[in-house]
Amino acid sequence: MIHQYINNGYHIVLDVNSGSVHSVDALLYDAVEVLAKIVPDMEKPMPLTDDQKKAVREALVCKYSAEDIEDALSDIQELIDAEELFAADIYKDYVIDFKKRQTVVKALCLHIAHDCNLACKYCFAEEGEYHGRRALMSFEVGKKALDFLIVNSGNRINLEVDFFGGEPLMNWNVVKQLVEYGRSQEKEHNKKFRFTLTTNGVLLNNEIMEFCNREMSNVVLSLDGRPEVNDRMRPFRNGKGSYELIVPKFQEFAKSRGEKDYFVRGTFTRNNLDFGNDVLHYADLGFEKLSMEPVVAAPEEPYSIREEDLPQIMDEYDRLAKEFVKRQKEGRGFKFFHFMLDLSQGPCVAKRLSGCGSGTEYLAVTPWGDLYPCHQFVGNEEFLLGNVDTGVVNTKVRDEFKLCNVYAKEKCKNCFARFYCSGGCAANSFNFHGSITDAYDIGCEMQKKRIECAIMIRAALAEDEENN
Numbered sequence: 001m002i003h004q005y006i007n008n009g010y011h012i013v014l015d016v017n018s019g020s021v022h023s024v025d026a027l028l029y030d031a032v033e034v035l036a037k038i039v040p041d042m043e044k045p046m047p048l049t050d051d052q053k054k055a056v057r058e059a060l061v062c063k064y065s066a067e068d069i070e071d072a073l074s075d076i077q078e079l080i081d082a083e084e085l086f087a088a089d090i091y092k093d094y095v096i097d098f099k100k101r102q103t104v105v106k107a108l109c110l111h112i113a114h115d116c117n118l119a120c121k122y123c124f125a126e127e128g129e130y131h132g133r134r135a136l137m138s139f140e141v142g143k144k145a146l147d148f149l150i151v152n153s154g155n156r157i158n159l160e161v162d163f164f165g166g167e168p169l170m171n172w173n174v175v176k177q178l179v180e181y182g183r184s185q186e187k188e189h190n191k192k193f194r195f196t197l198t199t200n201g202v203l204l205n206n207e208i209m210e211f212c213n214r215e216m217s218n219v220v221l222s223l224d225g226r227p228e229v230n231d232r233m234r235p236f237r238n239g240k241g242s243y244e245l246i247v248p249k250f251q252e253f254a255k256s257r258g259e260k261d262y263f264v265r266g267t268f269t270r271n272n273l274d275f276g277n278d279v280l281h282y283a284d285l286g287f288e289k290l291s292m293e294p295v296v297a298a299p300e301e302p303y304s305i306r307e308e309d310l311p312q313i314m315d316e317y318d319r320l321a322k323e324f325v326k327r328q329k330e331g332r333g334f335k336f337f338h339f340m341l342d343l344s345q346g347p348c349v350a351k352r353l354s355g356c357g358s359g360t361e362y363l364a365v366t367p368w369g370d371l372y373p374c375h376q377f378v379g380n381e382e383f384l385l386g387n388v389d390t391g392v393v394n395t396k397v398r399d400e401f402k403l404c405n406v407y408a409k410e411k412c413k414n415c416f417a418r419f420y421c422s423g424g425c426a427a428n429s430f431n432f433h434g435s436i437t438d439a440y441d442i443g444c445e446m447q448k449k450r451i452e453c454a455i456m457i458r459a460a461l462a463e464d465e466e467n468n
Contacts, residue, residue, distance in 0.1 A: 002036040002086070003416035004029060007456040008322050013085075014455065016416045017041060020084035021343055023459035027064050031072045032085070034059045043088045045081045048073065091419075092407060103402065104154035107357070108145055109364040109375045112137045112175055113166040117202050119237045122267060122295050122303060135367040136171040142178040144388035145365045150189050152391065162196045164364075164375055169203040179215050198222065198265075200234070201246035201253075209253050218261040221250045225266050225278020225292070232271060233303070247285065254287055263337060265291040269303035273312045276320035283327070283334045291337035294446055296428055305442055314449050321453035325460045341420065341454035358426055359385070359401025363392075373401055376427035401426065404436050411439040421447045 001016040011029035013022040024032070034056045039048070053073055060069050079085035114135045116123075146161070153159055161182065163175050175197070182193040197212060198220040212219055223246065224230040231241025254262050264287045268275035275292050282290045294313075297304035305313070320336070327333050356362055359373030366378055369388040377383040386393040404426055406418040424447065428440035 001041060001089070001414070001416065002032060004033055004036070005452055007318065007452055008325070008460065010456050010459045012452070012455055012459065014416060015079075015085050015087055016419070017089045017091075018084055018087035019343070019419060020079075020087070021455055021458070022079070022084070023463070027060070027068055028072045028075060030060055030063070031056050031069070031076060035076065035086075039086050041088045042080065042086050045083060048077060048080070092413075102154075103357075103360040104156050105149055105152040105361060105363060106156050106158075107160035107162070107362040108149050109162045109164050109362070110137065110142060110145060110178070111165065111364060111366050111375065111378065112142070112163045112168045112178075113171040114367050115170050116165060116167045116200070117170065117236070118167070118200050118234055118242055120234045122233060122269060122297055122301075137174060137365075137367040139174050139177045139181075141365075141367065141369045141388060142174060143181055144369060146178065146182050146185065146193075148388045148391060150185060150191055153191065157190060158192050158194060160194045160196065162198065164198050167200055167202065168197055169199055169208065172203070172208065176211060179211075183215075194218075196220070200242070201249050202242065204246070204249040204253060209256055212253075213256055213258070213260060216260070218263070219253070219257070220291075221253065221262060221264045223247065223250060223264050223266055223282070224268070225272065225275065226281050229272045229278055230266075233267070233269060251286055254289075261289065263289045263291045265293065265337075267293050267295050269295045269297075270305055270309060271303055273309055274316060276316045276323070279320060279336065280323065283332075287334070289335045289337075294443065296425075296431070296440070296443065307442060310442065310445055313446060317446075317449045317453050321457055325457055328457075328461060329464055338450040339454045339457055341451065341458065343455070343458060356422070356425075359383075359398055359404070373397070374427060376425075377430075400436065408437045409439055411441075411444065415444075415448075417444075417448045417451050420451050 003014040003016055005012055006029075011024050011026055013024055013029060013032050014020075015022075035048070035052060038052055038055060056073060057066070057069055076085060114133070149159055149161070161178075168175055179195055182195070186192055194217045195215055196218040197216050200222045222234070223243070224234055227241065227243040230243045234242050236242060250264065254264070264282050266275075266278055266282075268278065272278060279290055279292050294305055295303060299306065321339065324333070324336060324339060356374070362374060363385065364372045364375045364378050365388060366372070371385040371387055371392060372378045372380075373383055373385065383397055384394060385397060392398055404423065406412040406415075406423045409423050412418050412423045421444075424439050424443060426436040428443055429438045430436050432438070432440050
């Protein structure tokens with residue numbers, strides 16, 4: 001399977017099944033385009049047939065010289081022989097036994113606080129309440145959650161725990177107690193906890209920053225960009241904006257992180273389809289690790305992204321990618337989460353095919369200890385899996401998530417992006433189509449564009465390295 005596109009002047013040919021990416025000249029691009037219509041995926045490398053080569057010659061004779069066309073055909077044959085073009089899909093049979101495969105739990109999203117001190121207008125958690133009552137997780141429930149993770153993680157050593165909300169800092173003492181407890185269990189059980197925390201920054205202080213810099217492998221700092229954008233969607237409950245309070249704290253926090261990870265993460269809506277300016281605003285504030293996610297909301301919400309917004313969004317990603325390359329070359333670059341694409345090896349096969357592992361390897365834990373497939377399913381009783389006392393008892397739902405992979409989704413199995421996005425978000429699929437094996441169409445289009453931009457960036461920067 002071949003995917004081709006031109007972005008920022010670069011002619012990109014992606015051999016989907018092998019994962020090989022080629023930045024080529026216009027002639028080779030055009031030749032592959034002709035062949036992609038008549039050459040099937042090859043179980044093993046085969047020479048191009050006379051008819052296939054004739055089709056290329058006839059299609060391109062008026063545009064290129066005969067000698068150049070022959071050179072291009074030779075180059076294409078070399079790529080075929082290296083199994084980097086028209087390669088077979090070696091993964092399609094891998095998923096047959098997905099339901100039978102033994103999975104271990106390796107990550108928990110601890111809802112340490114079902115409460116929040118902001119009133120973000122797009123919050124899927126309803127100001128932290130998740131369709132239910134306000135609550136803070138007790139140390140006892142959190143301890144049981146960590147014990148559950150240790151017992152159900154099998155031989156896996158590295159475990160992840162994200163402190164989530166609501167706003168986790170509203171239950172800070174329990175966060176600290178659970179980190180201390182987790183560390184106390186590492187040696188005995190041969191485990192290593194990787195703790196992370198997501199915060200709106202309102203309650204940040206020096207003591208919290210120092211603790212996080214010691215114990216948190218990553219912190220996610222929620223900010224939507226420019227002051228007017230952030231304050232429109234992320235106000236306090238009294239309507240006052242939050243930008244002025246949190247930005248100086250975030251700047252200090254990011255600066256203090258040293259080599260440890262952090263991401264400033266925002267959400268763009270229909271109100272700021274020029275979201276690239278918000279990403280660049282982050283960078284101009286001195287932040288170096290950035291993320292900007294599209295809002296996912298019901299179509300009737302005034303801020304929701306609609307299909308008619310996609311052309312502008314696609315142009316904005318292209319503009320952002322171009323500026324990203326420019327700043328990298330100027331020595332003032334930054335990381336943008338959606339442009340961080342590993343073309344060399346990437347995650348294991350199972351992860352490439354099934355994504356985040358929600359419902360099987362990754363679970364969310366409510367303040368009272370209930371288990372859900374992920375934070376976005378919390379409160380939907382249809383997806384209640386069990387609790388920290390009983391473990392996972394709703395094996396029917398768990399096994400449905402085991403089968404959630406790119407080949408189980410009609411929209412995914414023939415999509416060029418399937419090995420990069422791994423089928424997208426199950427929660428978004430369910431919320432828009434009532435099935436975890438469908439796909440959120442608007443999200444798919446944006447994801448494909450981000451992947452194209454990320455590949456173009458790699459080509460542009462590689463070219464720059466060669467020239468220098």
